[in-house]
Amino acid sequence: MALPKYTEPHYRIWHYFYLLICGCVFFFLIAPLFVIFPLSFNAEEFLVFSDGMKRLDPDAFSLRWYKDMIYGTKNPWGLAARNSFIIAIFATLGSIILGTLAALGLSSRHMPYKGLIMAILISPMIVPLIISGVAIFFFMAKVGLAATHLGIILAHIILGTPFVVITVTATLSGFDHSITRAASSLGSSPYNTFMKITLPLILPGVISGGLFAFVTSFDEVVVVLFLAGLDNTTIPIQMWTGLREQLSPTILAVATCLIILSVLILLTAELLRRRSERLRGINR
Amino acid sequence: MSSETGKILTTDGIPLEESLKQAEKKNKIKAFLLVAPLLLFLIITYMIPIGDMFSRSIDDKMVTNMLPKTYKAMENWDGKELPSEEVFEAFYLDYKILVKNKTAGKLQTQLNYEKNGFKSVLKKLARKQKKFEEGNYKEQIMKVHKRWRNVEYWRAIKRRAPSYTYSKYLKGIDMYSNEDGKIVQVSEDRRIHRILWIRTVEVAFFVTLFCFLMAYPIAHLLATLPMKYSNLLMICVLLPFWTSLLVRTASWMILLQQQGIVNDFFVWTGLVADDNRPEMMYNKTGTYVAMTQILLPFMVLPLYSVMKTISPSLMRAGKSLGATPTVAFFKVYFPLTIPGIGAGCLLVFILAIGYYITPALVGGASGTLISNQIAYHMKSTLDWSFASAMGLMLLTGVLAIYWIYNKLVGVDNIKLG
Numbered sequence: 001m002a003l004p005k006y007t008e009p010h011y012r013i014w015h016y017f018y019l020l021i022c023g024c025v026f027f028f029l030i031a032p033l034f035v036i037f038p039l040s041f042n043a044e045e046f047l048v049f050s051d052g053m054k055r056l057d058p059d060a061f062s063l064r065w066y067k068d069m070i071y072g073t074k075n076p077w078g079l080a081a082r083n084s085f086i087i088a089i090f091a092t093l094g095s096i097i098l099g100t101l102a103a104l105g106l107s108s109r110h111m112p113y114k115g116l117i118m119a120i121l122i123s124p125m126i127v128p129l130i131i132s133g134v135a136i137f138f139f140m141a142k143v144g145l146a147a148t149h150l151g152i153i154l155a156h157i158i159l160g161t162p163f164v165v166i167t168v169t170a171t172l173s174g175f176d177h178s179i180t181r182a183a184s185s186l187g188s189s190p191y192n193t194f195m196k197i198t199l200p201l202i203l204p205g206v207i208s209g210g211l212f213a214f215v216t217s218f219d220e221v222v223v224v225l226f227l228a229g230l231d232n233t234t235i236p237i238q239m240w241t242g243l244r245e246q247l248s249p250t251i252l253a254v255a256t257c258l259i260i261l262s263v264l265i266l267l268t269a270e271l272l273r274r275r276s277e278r279l280r281g282i283n284r
Numbered sequence: 285m286s287s288e289t290g291k292i293l294t295t296d297g298i299p300l301e302e303s304l305k306q307a308e309k310k311n312k313i314k315a316f317l318l319v320a321p322l323l324l325f326l327i328i329t330y331m332i333p334i335g336d337m338f339s340r341s342i343d344d345k346m347v348t349n350m351l352p353k354t355y356k357a358m359e360n361w362d363g364k365e366l367p368s369e370e371v372f373e374a375f376y377l378d379y380k381i382l383v384k385n386k387t388a389g390k391l392q393t394q395l396n397y398e399k400n401g402f403k404s405v406l407k408k409l410a411r412k413q414k415k416f417e418e419g420n421y422k423e424q425i426m427k428v429h430k431r432w433r434n435v436e437y438w439r440a441i442k443r444r445a446p447s448y449t450y451s452k453y454l455k456g457i458d459m460y461s462n463e464d465g466k467i468v469q470v471s472e473d474r475r476i477h478r479i480l481w482i483r484t485v486e487v488a489f490f491v492t493l494f495c496f497l498m499a500y501p502i503a504h505l506l507a508t509l510p511m512k513y514s515n516l517l518m519i520c521v522l523l524p525f526w527t528s529l530l531v532r533t534a535s536w537m538i539l540l541q542q543q544g545i546v547n548d549f550f551v552w553t554g555l556v557a558d559d560n561r562p563e564m565m566y567n568k569t570g571t572y573v574a575m576t577q578i579l580l581p582f583m584v585l586p587l588y589s590v591m592k593t594i595s596p597s598l599m600r601a602g603k604s605l606g607a608t609p610t611v612a613f614f615k616v617y618f619p620l621t622i623p624g625i626g627a628g629c630l631l632v633f634i635l636a637i638g639y640y641i642t643p644a645l646v647g648g649a650s651g652t653l654i655s656n657q658i659a660y661h662m663k664s665t666l667d668w669s670f671a672s673a674m675g676l677m678l679l680t681g682v683l684a685i686y687w688i689y690n691k692l693v694g695v696d697n698i699k700l701g
Contacts, residue, residue: 105318128638135333
C-alpha cells in the first residue's frame, strides 16, 4: 500500500498514523496468546517471568508442567481430554448429518416457510448461551439425560447445527442444480446422485461447518457447566475450575496444547475455504 | 389428443397442469422431509424447553397445592373481615397434614415472603395444633397467637391462591406487589437487579463500540492490502477466533494481574509507581479489556467481507471529482460499509449481552453481568423459576434487538469467516 508520490504531507502523516493504529490492534489481538507459550515452560510455580527467564537461562525453563499435565497426581486432564474428544466427535457427526440434510432441504426452491424454518434452525446461535444452557438443562433433567455423555452430545448438536446449516447453505447457493438434473437424466438414482455429484461439491462447506461444530463443542463451557456430572468433565470444565480456584502453570501447559490445536484447525479451515472458492469458481 | 381441447396432456394422460402440481407437491414434501429431522430435534430439545422456562417462571402452584381445602373455603370470602369458621377449619386441616408430612417449612417460608413475621406465627401453630380439640377452630387458632385476629395475615394467604404469578418478573426489575396489591419498588438498598441490567447493557454497548473502533481500521487494511500480505495478517484475526475462549481469558488473567506484564510495562515507563500498581483485574476494566479482545474477530470478519466487495475505483472516482480524501471517505466509502457495521455490531452486542465466562473469571464483584446472576440462581440458590424469568427477560431483549436490526438493515445471510 505504497502512497502515490503526489500525496500531501498531512495525508502522509495520517496514513502512517493509521498504519500505527492497525499495528497496535493486531498486536492487541495476537499478543495475549503468545504470553502463555513461554510461561508454560516456567520452572517455577509463579505466573510471572522469572529473572532467569528474562536472562534466557536454560535452568529457568522446564517441562515440569507438561509432565504434571500428563502424569500429575489425580490427573484430571486425561479423563477430561478423552471426554472432550468423544463428545466433540459425536456432536460434530450429529451436527453434520442433521445440518447437511436440513441445508439441502432449505436450498430447494420448493421449500415452504423458508424464512421461519431458517430462523428456528439458527436460533441456538442467536439466543444467549446462558439461556440455551438453562433450557437444555431443564429438558435433559426431565428426560434423565443430565450428567450423561449422551445428554452433552445432544446439547452440543443443538449448538453446532446452525454453523453447518449456514456454511452448507452458503455452499449450495453457488451450486448449479442442472448438474444433478443431468445425472438423473442419465439414469442415476437420487442416492447415487447425492453421493457422487452433490456431496463432493459441497464437501468443503460440510467440513468447514463441521469444524465450527467441533470447535463449538470442544470449547463449550456454559451448557456443560449445567449438564456435566463428575464423570463427564471436559477440558473446558477442568480449565474453568482451575481458573476459578487457582491459576496454575499446568493450565498454561494445557492452554498451549489447545493453541496448537487451534492453529491446526485454522490451517484446515483456510485450506478448505480456498478449495471451496476454487470449486465454486470465485476467483479473486 | 383427447376430446378436451386446450388441455395439454402428459404421456400418462393426466393434464399437464395437474401433473406439474403433483410434481411440485412431491418436491415440497421431499424438501420438507430433509429439514424435518433437525426441525423436530430442535423443537423437542430446544424450543419446547424454552417454552417450559416460561411456564416455570410463572408457576406458583406450590402454595396452592399445599392448602387445597383452605382455598376452596376462601372462595366466598371477601377479604374485608376475618374469615368464617369454615375457613379456619379448612386451614387447620390442611396445615395438620403439612406438619405431619414435614413439609410445613416450605409453606412457612413462602408465606413469610408475603407477610413478614408469618413464619413465627405458623411455627407456633405447628407446635400447638397437636392439642387442638374438635370444633370451634376459629377460637382455638386465634388463641395460639393474637396475629391470627389480624385480617392482614389471612389476606396474605389469599394472595397466594392463584397458581400463576408474575412476581418473579417484578423481582427481576426490583419491584414487588405489596400487601394492597400495588406494584412498588423494593427499598433502595435492595435494588441489585436493576444495577445489573444497566451494567450489562453498558458493558455490551461499550464493548461493541470499542470493537467497532478497533475493527474498522484493520478490516480496511485487510481489505485493501495485496493478497499475500493480507492473508498473513488475517491469521492475527483468525487465530484468536479459533482459540478456546478459556485460553484467551487465562492469558488476560496473566497479563492483567498485579505483578503481570501490563503492570510491569506501566512501571517500566514510569506511569505508575512500583508500590502503587493499579488493580486491573476483578473489576470492570478487566471485563472491558478481555471482552473487547475476545469479541473483536466477530466485528472484523463481517466488516472485512463487506469491505472486500467495495471497488477501490469508487474512492478514486470521488477524489477525481474533487473530493478530499476525508470527504470521499465519509461520503462514498463509509456508507457502503454500513451493512458490515450493522452485522458486526449486532453480532458483538448480542454475544456481549449474554456473556458469562469472561465476566465470571476476570469481572470480580463489580464486573459481573446478568448472565452471572442467572447462573448463580441456577446453581446456588436453586431458584429456578427466578432464573427462568431473568433468562426470558434477557431473551426478549435480544430478540427485540434482532427485530430492530432486521427492520433497519435486514438480516442477510450471516457470514462466517
